Amino acid sequence: MGELVRKRVRVEGIVQGVGFRPFVYSLATGLGLAGHVGNDVHGVFVEVEGPASGIRRFLRMLREQAPPLAVVARISVADVAAVAETGFRVVDSDSTGSRAALVSSDTATCADCLGEITDPEDRRSAYPFTNCTHCGPRFTIVRDVPYDRPNTTMAGFALCARCEAEYRDPANRRFHAQPVCCPDCGPRLRLTDSGGVALQGDPLIEAVAVLARGEVLGVKGLGGYHLAVDATNSDAAATLRKRKHREDKPFAVMVASVEQARSLCAIDDAEQAALTSRRRPIVLLNRLPDAPVAPSVAPGNHQLGLMLPYTPLHHLLLRRFPRPIVLTSGNVSDEPIAYLDDDALARLGDIADAFLVHDRPIHVRTDDSVVRVVGGRTMPVRRSRGYVPEPVTLPWPFPQPVLACGAELKNTFGVAKGEHVFVSHHIGDLENYETLRSFTAGIEHFRRLFDVEPRVVAHDLHPEYLSTKYAAEVDGAELVGVQHHHAHIASCLADNGESGPVLGVAFDGTGYGGDGSIWGGEFLVADLTGFRRQGHLEPVPLPGGTTAIKQPWRTAVAYLAECGNLSPDLDVLQRNANWAEVAALSRWGRHAPPASSAGRLFDAVAAILGVRDLINYEGQAAIELEQLADTTEAGEYPVSISGGPVLRVRGSDLVRSVVADLRAATPLPVIAARFHNGLAAAVVDVCGRMRDSTGIGTVALSGGVFQNLVLLQRVTMLLDRNGFRTLLHSQVPPNDGGISLGQAAVAGALCRARR
Structure with missing residues (x-):
């Protein structure tokens, strides 16, 4: 066998709660090596002893064959003296020292666990809290590190003999799975009325009956409470919307399978990959014209936010309920999601007709994540469950x-x-x-x-x-x-992973500018240490300040005044009788602060086209304007760019062209498209001028306005044609x-x- 070699190995990254110790144990014993493995505040520590050839194979396979949920950031190896040890052990965790271990995110139910809960002969058949080292709750139950059961909200559930045996068996995929449980020793499901009084019968069967009756069901999930109704039932969705005080903002929809998702939305390969990933985010998808979903689920919206089940409870519920369900955050509009049981009953008791709950505590409230796919890449809109705290x-x-x-x-x-x-x-x-x-x-x-x-x-x-x-x-x-x-x-x-410098285009609603004014349509030369404002949208007053954000018609009045088009025959002015007072207000700086905001420009055009005078949620006017645009239209409105060294982009030129086409009875989708295309061309024009003066050819696009796919795709296409390199978001939202x-x-x- 040759001379014995012993190595001390440190593995850092996401290596706790993902089956890494069982993996190391199986790898070492399979190679006939001795030693031990354990968790500590830095990650995983290993000492391994055996022939040099076996140690080399072990170290190579340690990275190449890591468990599916593991992310190995670094492996360090040091020589230590051989001690002629026999056997390989999993040792107790070491909780001393400065914490550096990474914590895994919550992960959707794996295929093996799903097979168990759907197998009538399995002891975990229909058990809604089934999990293993490859799936289940992580971040939402972790109180502290190292990631061991006593440091989670599972600490109060003592393992039964059979679960203890699985936990101690190196050949079992639940070997050292911290949330391991079963119907004998784990959390329990129950159904209550709106006041928290337990109801008789099988909780899942009775919960399905609540949905079937068109009632609102509160559901305790991984990171908080959801509110659910039958997504095909118009009255049920309208009732939920009324009780939740959520007038227009779309609800998320959960479907049982990819096949059911395809009956509602057009889905390409990248979007399917996002839907079925272990993170299970809500994916924003283009809705099919005949999608069998109640209009009140996403009123006036051409998209649906779909997600697949990500817990055993969701799978079991949707196997019994044959239709898609609304699954929206358990809160009243603008409040955070409820996650504590008593608080949920107090805050949601007037919304839900019944609650499907359990007794596993949630330590951290965590909303569902939302993504959309851009050019084959996932772009987060809201980064939360499934991603955090990676x-x-x-x-x-x-x-x-x-x-x-x-x-x-x-x-x-x-x-x-x-x-x-x-x-x-x-x-x-x-x-x-x-x-x-x-x-x-x-x-x-x-x-x-x-x-x-x-x-x-x-x-x-x-x-x-x-x-x-x-x-x-x-x-x-x-x-x-x-x-x-x-x-x-x-x-x-x-x-x-870059430090710049870049040409930065930051388009959003409003932000506090370096000069104390309101910015929002910015062209910067920037690196991580500083920036220079190289251009911006020409500032336009916001009549009434923040009131104009909620009432886009006010910004429309300001833009119409700016381009000399305040004509009383325009529909937007006829719909808002006090427009003249607002126009006068826009001339008073104190009550109408100037803003170089791209978001407010979108608001103004949306109001002028009759899309939205008042909004019920942030960005609503711009979202509906984006959806109105005819993406086959290639025409664009001209925009003048003046000034130097700081360039000024006249957004009022776009508004002037919008009004001219509106008077010419041009179809609204064509006008909306030409507006988007004209703004995109102006962005690239400014970037070209900045490149000429700086020599920088990389452009970074950020800010909430770049969640608009019509604008984003047009800008990136034109930048590419003009030889630029473009940076977009993929790990955190642009908003x-x-x-x-x-x-x-x-x-x-x-x-x-x-x-």
Whole structure:
């Protein structure tokens, strides 16, 4: 056998809660090697002993054959003295030291577990909490690391003899699976009325009956409560919408299978891959004209947000209920999702007719993730369950631990150390008190989970953002203010593992500008350490300030005044009788702050075309304008670009052309398309001028407006034709949900620059 060799091996990455120790055990014993494996606060530690040839095979296979959920970031190996050990063991975890272990995200039910719950002969038949090392709850049940059962919300469920045997059996896929359980020892399902009183009968069968009667069912999921109704029942969907105070915003729909999804939407290979991935996000898909879904599920929307079942409970429910179901966040409009049982009953009792609940506690509330597919790549719209807390790994280390507090709307925060930025789950809009509490509690949890004591706190420049005010109260840390649109571009850079410089196009609704004014249609020359504003949309007043955001017709009036088209015969003015007062208001700076906002330009055009005068959720007018556009139309409206060294793009030129075509009775879809195409051409024109003056040929696109696929695809096509290299988002959203990553990246770069 040759001389014995012993190696000490350290494996870092997502290697806890994913079956890595059982994998190492099986690998070592299969090769006839001795030693041990265990978890600690850094990841997985191994000592392995045997012939040199066996050790070499072991180290090669350690990376090449890692379990499906594992992400091996680094393997380090050191020589140690051989001790002629026999046998290989899984040893107790070591919880001492500074935490550096990564935590796995919650993962959809694997094929093996699905086979068990659908097998009438299996002891886990129809058991809604079946899981193994390849699937199940992770982040939402983890209280601390190392990832061991006592550090999860499964601590209160003592293993029965049979589950204990599986847990200890190296040949079983539940070997050291921390949430392992069965009907004898695990969580239990029950159905209650709206007041929490348990109802008689089989909970699943009775829950299906609730849906079949057209009633609203509350469902406790992985990261919180959902509200469910029959998605084909117009009255049921309308009732849910009324009780939830959600007037127009689309509901997500869960379907039992890809086949059922194809009966509702057109789905390509990349979209199917996103739907069926272990992350199981909501995927935004183009709706089929005859899709059997109630109009009130997604009123006026050509798309549906579909997802597949991701827990055994979902699978069991949809196997008994033959139709797609609405599965929307368990909250009243603008509140965070309910996740604590008593709170859910209190907040949702007037919405749900019954609750399908269980007794496994949820430690962290986590909404469903939302994605759309762009050019074959997945772009997050909301990054949460299934993705968090897996880090964004950067090519450079952070010299000091960083806390990034994010934006005010669509908030996420981030903590960073080493090479990792742990971007949080979706928090929401901080103007809501419960959301603010979720923000502060989430930061404390992440700081503890990843052992981050921030030395630098990054924040937005807006002095009234609650995230900014929170940053100012963190003791003993250096504050780094990051301009909003610089953070957008830095986020795109970090998303792509680059440091710049790039030509950054940051289009969104509003953000606090470097000069104290409202920005939102920005062309920057930027890297991670700084930026220069090279161009912007020409500012236009927002009559009534934030009121104009909720009433797009006000911005339409401002744009019509700007381009000299305030004619009383226009429909938008006839629909809004006090337009003249608003026009006068737009001339008063105090009550009509100027804004270079791309989002408000979309709002104005939407109102002029009669798409939407008032909005019920953020971005509604722009979303409906995008869906109106005829994507076969190649025409575009001209836009003048003036100024220097800071270029000014006249959005009012687009509005002038919109009005002219409207008067000429041009079809609205054609006008909407020409508007999108004209703005896209202007973006590329500005980028060309910036390239001429800087020599930079890479463009980063970020900001919520670039969730608009018509604009995004047109811009990227034109950039490609003109020889540019384009960076897009794929790990975090382009909207404000990605701001925290950008803030962290900027803070880290500034620290490195000082050193």
